[in-house]
Amino acid sequence: MDGGCAEKMLAPADFAAVAPDGVAPRATAPLNCTGVTTHKALKDTDVRPTQLVAISGVGGLGHLAGQYAKIAGATVAAIDVTDDKLELARELGTDILIDARKEDPAEVLKRHGGAHAAIALAVNE
Known part of the structure; x- marks a missing residue:
């Protein structure tokens, strides 16, 4: 939307929604862009409860994707190379944490039966 x-x-x-009581509209602002972006990515995977979703990059977009996937009933694997982002993923209830500095994400996902979907939200410097 323009503006x-x-x-x-x-x-x-x-295109509008009212913030729930006790939630400042400012706190919901990120949902307008990052929330819609990650929700669409997850929706396009057609993920179902208990299916494994791998999310590569647990920053501003990835942590929302993980929460949406959990709400959908999916098993969530978070892949990152930063301790604080992996810790945030753990705090948000991520099922499988993968530190790509220490282990091969593909091998870890294979051990868990493979991922139904992979959402790449990581940047490359």
């Missing part, structure tokens, strides 16, 4: 980052904008009701 989506503005202080105020006019939008159709289908």
Whole structure:
């Protein structure tokens, strides 16, 4: 939507939502872009409960993808190379943590029966 980052904008009701009581609208702002991006990625996988979803990169997008996958009932594997991001994934209930500095993500996923879907949200410097 044009003006989506503005202080105020006019939008159709289908594009708006009310923040739940006790949740500041500012806290929900990231859902407008990162939330929609990761939700669409997960939706396109057609993941079902108990299926394994691998999420590579647990930063601003990846942690949301993991939470959406958990809500969908999926088993979530988080892949990253940064301790604090892997810790965040653990705190958010990720089932399988993979530190790609120490182990081969493909081998770990194979040990768990393979992933139904892989969502790549990592950057390459």
